[in-house]
Amino acid sequence: MSERPVPVPDDRSRGYWDAAADHVLAIARCSRCGTFAMPPDIVCSHCHSTDPDFTFVPVTGGGIVRSWTVMHQSFLPGFDDLLPFVLVDVELDEQADLRTIGRLLDGPDAPLALGARVVVAFEDLADGVAVPAFTLERDPA
């Protein structure tokens, strides 16, 4: 079992982690205005509803790279064997500027550029615990 920190779901995040365990990326969406929020908040940051009743909606998992960094040192347990690893800042296809951050599993020499297309992948940390990550999308041709 990985020594990496495992997420501890709470009332506002359980839908995200339950979906991830099934290798599905599901993003919180405000039931009042339909705006996605990553991560979910107490109130909707778009329509400011104090009763947003966020629901976790499966998304395609596709997006574009807005930035990246190659980590050569980790400040957490469980990552040293993975160094160097890439983190990508991804804008998901579902909504303008809907961004998340995950590991890019293609390795530190992956050919990255702004706007490169990625698709979600998952890392299984433990039984029933998976963390969303990304891989470069293969050329459809």
Next chain:
Amino acid sequence: MSARFAASDQVAIAGYAQSPVQRHADKPLGAVALDTALAAIADAGLDVAQVDGFTTGALFPTAGAHTIEDGVSIVTANWMAEHLGVNPRWASGFQGFGQIPGTVELAVNAVASGAADYVLMHRALHNPPGRYHGNPMREARGSAQWMAPQGYFGPLAMIALPYNEYLQRYGASRDEMAAVAVEARKNGARIPWSFWHDKPLTADDYLAARVIADPICMYDCDIPVDGVAAFVFTSAERARDLPNHPVLVSGFGMGTPTVRRIPQHWPLDDIMDTAYETTRRLWEHSGLRPDDVDLPQVYDGFSPFVWFWLEALGFCPVGEAHAFVAGGGIDSDAPKALPALSGGGALGNGRMHGVPQMLECYLQLSGRAGDRQREGVEVGVACHSSPHYGGAVAYRRA
């Protein structure tokens, strides 16, 4: 807030003290803070009993699992008053991120409103034993669950993403950033209390340094230190009767973004959109224009902030700060350049979290910079933190 600051130029800095900036002080942080506060009060020509207001921003800017203990790893305003033996009329702390502008504003407002006549403002920074940002967490709860499980953790990854976004968008390079670190260390090397006193850095040293979160290398980060600075604020009128030439506070620009993000996710556009509103507020609030500023002091706790602030202040066009700096644009020894890191900044002093920018404005505008004194300096702007969480303070020589 109204456009123009009602208390503009009505409150002054009357004195200061700065402790040595060290990796680890030989006294507990609270003891260093008390020594520094007493020195600042004496420097202002006051007795402790006259100081009736206290303020600070007490944030301990670590991602590590270090213990927060008042007097040991932080020093609050109330701790300071209690240990000086003062029952304060007013004591308050700034709770936001980017401590200096918010704390200066608290001090100025307290004096302007009459909540206190003489306010001691301090900032105490601690370097704990062990790794500064290392964290042994095995379970990621609360906000950490959105970061730690995928290894996105700590301020280095936080700044690496917008830095690389800038490099890629504007065709800039790490090589150009060497000029930032070299300039900060050149100026810091001239400052007796700096951790980097007499230790300048070459561009070759910079480019050979260990890369931690590519493109961020070791010398893009300020070094954690123990250090304390203190300033005494009072009315401009009272300050005229005190020993030092007063420096007036003309206005502030601050702001915070409203976009929902993963914690510590700072996209470049979030930073710059808020930055432009912050600087617009600064000019409006202070009644100043960029052309009025003799002494801009930009924040450099991570080197990319220097580029961001220069663009936000309007000193160079969007996307061009990298070339401006690499071309000698902030060389403090070049007569026509902007001396934007003349005080050494955080990279040239150590992790004093915005103090060097404020202190350099105070020293130069009050004519107290000694060998480093610049000619004809009337207006300074001190910038602090990331432009989207900190802010800027405009100062004027009385």
